[in-house]
Amino acid sequence: MKRLITTALVITGLLLGLCGYALAQKGKMIQIKGSDTLVNLVQILAEQYMEKNPGTALAVLGGGSGTGIVGIINRTCDLANHSREWRPKEIDQAWEKGVKPRFFVIAVDGVSIVVNEKNPLTQLSMGEIGAMYRGEIKNWKAVGGADKAVSLYGRQSNSGTYGFFQEHVLGNKNYSTDVKEMNGNAQIIEGILQDEGSIGYVGVGYLFDASGNVRKGLKVLNVSKGKGEPAFSPLDKASVDSGAYPVARALYQATAGKPAQAVADFIRFEMSDEGQKIVEKEGFFAISATHKAENEKNLR
Amino acid sequence: MTKKTTGRLKESAIRAFFFACGVLAVIALLGIFATLISTSFPAFKDIKLSEFLLSKNWDPTSPEMEEYGILSMIMSSFIVTLGALLIAVPIGVGVAAYLSDVAHWRVREIVKPVVEILAGIPSVVVGFLGIVLFAPLISKIFNIGHGLTALNGSILLAIMSLPTIISISEDSLTAVPPAYGEASLALGASRWQTLFRVKLPAALSGIIAACMLGMGRAIGETMTVLMATGNARTFPQLPQALLRSVRTMTANIAIELGEVPYYTAHYYALFAIGLVLFVITFVVNLVADVVLHKYQEREL
Structure with a gap:
């Protein structure tokens, strides 16, 4: 028995030594x-x-x-x-x-503004998005949508997207305290798929399913700099490259x-x-x- | 050295070893407490204690004005925990009564281990269940846009605290002297009356202690609530608070501690929240312990 233990110890020692050597190499x-x-x-x-x-x-x-x-x-x-x-x-x-x-x-990266597929809108201006996230617009009716409460989804304050969005879209003002701060891009999408009054922001890399199409149930909004100005899609590479799409970084x-x-x-x-x-x-x-x-x- | 003294030496060495093990837990507790106090104390150089405890606004990374009020989070933790208890206590005590009094021993042999396995499910898994199962259900039942609400957290925490409540309540029900039940039955009371009017009151202190321990578990839980309650910083306004997104103290620490610049007011404030949480769980556990002790003494 004792010999067995000694042998086992020696072998473990040798293995550990080998591992250490391999790591050092x-x-x-x-x-x-x-x-x-x-x-x-x-x-x-x-x-x-x-x-x-x-x-x-x-x-x-x-x-x-x-x-x-x-x-x-x-x-x-x-x-x-x-x-x-x-x-x-x-x-x-x-x-x-x-x-x-x-x-x-x-x-x-173009940060894309996404809503539920059932939302009738196709575009928003930077000002409107900012007002929603500051808590000033609380109903979709105010921007020409259905009579439905706006349900905000966003990232947590340790996220770069949170800071970027606050600076560029909210005009460096406070987020509404009603924003649901989700634990990552995937969770925002999960929430938006289920919530008809939702709006959220995610990196374009997260919009697609395995075959490269925009995920079912999501709608990517076109965004314009000001109200009445032409709106651009983050899915259009040319408009992101030229800087025409306003929420790129x-x-x-x-x-x-x-x-x-x-x-x-x-x-x-x-x-x-x-x-x-x-x-x-x-x-x-x-x-x-x-x-x-x-x-x-x-x-x- | 004689054989006798070596034996005695060995004896005292072993004794010292076990003493050290016992003391280690105490040292760890004192160490954690000391660290918490020393790291949260500097927070109050920049933040007024009254603002910290009584203001509803928490926004330490705000570009407008940094705010450090944790009242919303205390309230959120309180509501989520209370909701969990409202669900878990009736079910837990019911199951305990069933197991100790009604169930066939074969059923008990199966149900008890199953309940204990429930305690071993990782909190991330429970949180995931909340996102994909309970949240959509809640949003359908209450006809709200999304289910990432305090209620969702409450249901999940109820599931997590059930094992504690069931197993301790069951123990205390079984510990009621058989003579009590026999006397009641002999006086002509039905089994229901015996259980409800005699055994439950006799085991009450144990059951209360069980609920307090379950509450301690619920209030300190982090991952599950972080994933399931939406983390909105808004103040949970009664009476619809259960159907709103909330952010608990634990979730806030978990979200912000990863990115906070070290040795700033924000950093210290997060530890101060930890201290508040520690004090709350300490009081809850202390009360549970006192009640449990009282009940054990009476049994002697």
Whole structure:
């Protein structure tokens, strides 16, 4: 019996040693954290990248843009995904800790405004959407819809989309306290499918089912800058690229200072034609030439 | 060294080990309490205690004016928990009475383990049930747009606290001396009268303790309510509060702690909410313990 135990111990010890050796050989794991809008996309990019470069390991986590930004400030991750720009307060905090963040645009996202299929409207203006989310318009009748209470769906305050939407659509005013703050894009869609008076905002990547069509039961609204002006759809790539669709935004990654070689290689891969093809396949829009040039400058 | 002293040494070593195990729980509790107090105290440098406890508005990331009032959340936690108790107590006590007095022993052998398995279902799974099963049901029955309401949370928390309520109530009903029941039956009372007028009152303190423990479970539950109640920050106005979206204290901490910038008023305020929650559950558990103790003493 005693011998058995000793043998078992020796074998476990050897195995542990081997594991440790293997890990040490593999080199440091690159930690990527942040935006839930970006997590799926970056995960796929990372998988493709690791397939081609077996030497590097990347770990991608969600948690919201704020989580990633805090990770860069506290140096707990190598690369942060974020779907909103850093707040001045956050940049100050980073500088106080000696971290000089650098930003890279890796994709462009049109935040789409979605309603239930049974809603008769096809378009809204930025002003009307903002007024709904500020709690000023409480019935669809006020914007030419049916006599039905507006039921608001949104993200939680740790989401970059929450901040982006507040800044660009609500005009930096408070959200109505009636907004149902859902735990992610998928839950917003779940709510809208069931709720006839609903309105919500989600990244375009979440609108499609497995075969690439807009999910059944959802209606994507066209959005105009002002009332009476032409409205554009987020599904139309040309109008997002030209900036005609008013609720579009850049999606970023940030590093603490000049990125290390391994991280820089990964960012280059994301910017490459191959990387951008994946970006488009995942329902986002490719970055423009200006963004690319800006990124190149930040890599150096 | 003689054999006797080694034996004694071993004895006291073992005793010390078990003492350390016992003390560990106390140290953990004191440690958590101390951390909570020291991290929530700085919040009140920036926030007035009266505003914190009595204001209904919570919006720490507001671009207009940051507000730190938790009254809406206290009220929401209270309503969701009360709703859960209203559902769980009658069912739980009913099941306990059935198991201890009416059920055939074979039925009891099956039902008791099943109830205990219910306690082992992860809260995320219960929350998911709330989204896909109960929420659509509630929205149909009450003819409201969506079912992500306090009532939805109450139903789920009732399910989660049932095992506690059933098993402790059943124990205390079984602990009622058989002589009580026999005397009642001998006096000509029916089985129903015996159960309702003699056994239940005799076991009342145990049943109350069971309900308090169930309540402690319900009020501290996070994931389920986070997923199922919609998380709107609005103040739950009685009487329709059960059919409105609410945000409980636990859900708020879970939502915001991930992205909060460290060592800011917002960060400390979240810990202060944790402290309020801790005090509430502590009081609930204390009362349960006192009541339970009283009942055990009387049995001797």
